[in-house]
Amino acid sequence: MASDIGGRRGAPHEHGGRIPLQSAGVPEWPLPTEAIATGRYHGDEWVHDPSIWAWAHAPNPAGAAAGVADGLAAGGADAWLVLSNHRLAVVMAASAAKKAEPRAEQQSGGWLSRAKSIAKDAQSLVQSDEESLLTLWEAPSAAIRHFGAVPMGRDVDPAWFGQIAFQDGSTVLIRMDNKAAAESVVSAGNALFGG
Incomplete structure (x- = not known):
């Protein structure tokens, strides 16, 4: 433009x-x-x-x-x-205005941070199709x-x-x-x- x-x-x-x-x-x-x-x-x-x-x-x-x-x-x-x-x-x-979360800390953390990451990814898959x-x-x-x-x-x-x-x-x-x-x-x- x-x-x-x-x-x-x-x-x-x-x-x-x-x-x-x-x-x-x-x-x-x-x-x-x-x-x-x-x-x-x-x-x-x-x-x-x-x-x-x-x-x-x-x-x-x-x-x-x-x-x-x-x-x-x-x-x-x-x-x-x-x-x-x-x-x-x-x-x-x-969602287009949001910055992606850094993946580096997810890989370097222990089992708890990996579990949180998996849970967050799963939650995003089942979220509503409606978007604000x-x-x-x-x-x-x-x-x-x-x-x-x-x-x-x-x-x-x-x-x-x-x-x-x-x-x-x-x-x-x-x-x-x-x-x-x-x-x-x-x-x-x-x-x-x-x-």
Whole structure:
């Protein structure tokens, strides 16, 4: 994800510690090209960098799109952008934010620590399939102004983005596979909000 927050460009976007939790996983996607990472592009040329799957524009760091970008950056590949008729949120599974326990002390301990380790592993196998979610960022659905399907880029066949525009003037663009997928963002938003 990349961003332009208060005139400051970032690719990839970094949450700057504004989100207290972070994914324990390391994303396996490529980094942006040097031209995009250093801000040496014009207009919407960034859409031609395949590593940029989303873009946030906000007039300042308090903008809703900046919050979405912060949450998605903190959650990495474990983050989900979810929408209901009550709120828009960036969430991740609680287990994705946890650090793995060091295995070295389990191996070096005596029979009691090995027994505890076996019991803990067995307990994790029988736990419920339900998992709690952590909210990294959220806003009431009233913060959303509209949904859009936006063609971008300088190719004959444009790159399509689903757009979430906020009341505060900020916007999140999410890369879609095609025009129909981008238009589905509008349909889903209208279905939730009766538009």
